Amino acid sequence: SADCVLSNESVLFTCFRTSSPKRRQKTRKEQKERKWEEERSTDGSKWRFLEHKGPVFAPLYEPMPDKVKFYYDGKPMKLSAPAEEVATFFAKMLDHEYTTKDIFRKNFFKDWRKEMTSEEKTKITDLNKCNFSEMNEYFKAQSEARKQMSKEEKQKIKEENERLLQEYGFCLMDNHKERIGNFRIEPPGLFRGRGDHPKMGMLKRRIRPEDIIINCSKDSKHPKPPPGTKWKEVRHDNKVTWLASWTENIQGSIKYIMLNPSSRIKGEKDWQKYETARRLKKCVDRIRTQYRDDWKSKEMRIRQRAVALYFIDKLALRAGNEKEEGETADTVGCCSLRVEHIKLYPKMDEQEYVVEFDFLGKDSIRYYNKIPVEKRVFKNLQLFLENKQPEDDLFDRLNTSILNKHLQELMDGLTAKVFRTYNASITLQQQLKELASDDSLPAKILSYNRANRAVAILCNHQRAPPKTFEKSMQNLQTKIDEKQNQLSAARKQLKAAKADHKASHDDKSKKAVELKRKAIQRIEEQLMKLQVQATDREENKQIALGTSKLNYLDPRISVAWCKKWDVPIEKIYNKTQREKFAWAIDMAEKDYEF
DSSP, X not given: OEEEEEOTTOSOEEEEETTOHHHHHHXXXXXXXXXXXXXXXXXXXXXXXXXXXXXXXXXOOOOOOTTSOOEETTEEOOOOHHHHHHHHHHHHTTTSGGGGOHHHHHHHHHHHHHTSOHHHXXXXXXXXXXXXXXXXXXXXXXXXXXXXXXXXXXXXXXXHHHHHHHHHSEEEETTXXXXXXXXXXXXXXXXXXXXXXXXXXXXXXXXXXXXXXXXXXXXXXXXXXXXXXXXXXXXXXXXXXXXXXEEOTTTOOEEEEOBOTTSHHHHHHHHHHHHHHHHHHHHHHHXXXXXXXXXXXXXXXHHHHHHXXXXXXXXXXXXXXXXXXXXXXXXXXXXXXXXXXXXXXXXXXXXXXXXXXXXXXXXXXXXXXXXXXXXXXXHHHHHHHTTOOTTSBSSTTOOHHHHHHHHHHHSTTOOHHHHHHHHHHHHHHHHHHTSOSSSOHHHHHHHHHHHHHHHHHHTTOBOOOOTTHHHHHHHHHHXXXXXXXXXXXXXXXXXXXXHHHHHHOOHHHHHHHHHHHHHHHHHHHHHHHHHHHHHHHHHTTTBOHHHHHHHTSOHHHHHHHHHHHTOOGGGXXXXXXXXXXXXXXXXXXXXXXX
């Protein structure tokens, strides 16, 4: 006898045999997986009905109070509203090292002058003569005032944010009420970029309704633009999942308002991404054997493709050629490497063949690595470098299109990025398997972060140490010192209690000894937690763990590890991440294998 259950989000039947608990457990697992395999249309459409209220725009600029002065060459100067607004962007960042960088200052000054009146342009000719200190102090005072707000004032702001969320933060997609990710348009400001980006300091212009393309279904209530304005366009494209889009002025890239990562459609896309990487696991050995054979090919283009694929696989390099239209930063990936980006170190005595990489990758983050390679790879690189200048392409017979076309032939859906996802996820799983299971909870979390760090290093996810790093480490060390003093005092108290008990042998003194022992145990646990935290923070200061955790690591690996070793999931994923990976938390059992 079988009970058949139809999931409300699936067209697939799941049968539970009441006579077999094992069968029932297995079918529940299958049902969870099928939840993310909703019926898809065959024409490529993502939805049938889409209705939303459009974006929330950044508030208009409010001029500075008259008492707050800008000075040029030591003299106060009243700026026009457009010039003053851009000046405030620089003033807010005055304490940041960005404003000391030549390229940032040069780009800012160039864009700021575009917002000035002709009279202001004539007067303001040297950024070094500009004094923004009063503006800076004003914004610091504003920030402090916000911190000192009364409960009632904070509650009023909270209520207004909640009202905006309820009105603009959700859309109706088919029969689902879905949370929207970023319904607020980013305010204007100065572009920072990552690494030494050549466009840092440029003005990010205010986005207006006339810049926005709205996407919704024909039969929905269309979003209304603010009074006196109009949208750039309203379209009804159900082949895409974005709700609004615009082109930003720095890189010329298209920005989108999308569904929240926790939405059904996003969860399904995530799940599909990791399932593709899991499929690569089944055929990666065959692919590796093939590219190794291709190192010996008679055709130069095949040899180049095979060596590039080896680097993408071994080093988790990006394919390259991923620049947005209009981007001028000299960033490269594997396929676009130039001769100047590598150095070869021939084998000496018992040493290995070594290749040194040094180039700017995505977001102008420097990639530097010195790695041993196999002899055939080294010999091929020597061949690729022959008769070439430093600015010539290393792989002159290869580009990302050629590479990805070849990868599609090896496995359906395979791209260079799938290798990155696969290698990141398999690295995490291998690292976690090596962890000790009997550690305390803080030690387990430190070990998890170390496993995550191994992936972040593989993927070159770097960051500058936080501005407050030294101060926060000092504060933490102070807490550790205080806790060690407490421990010393507690041990002395225990020693005294033992002496009392030895002298009196009564129950009261015996109880006092036990209490002192428990107090020491509690302080030792607290001290260890602080010491683990300090180690974790120090090791993590220049590594960005979030990028790989959100984009490259199959979350089911982490969820399964948490379930297996009784680690609360909130210790690994914050609230936003738990919403994004709700599908994995729901689906993964403790025995999950990537």
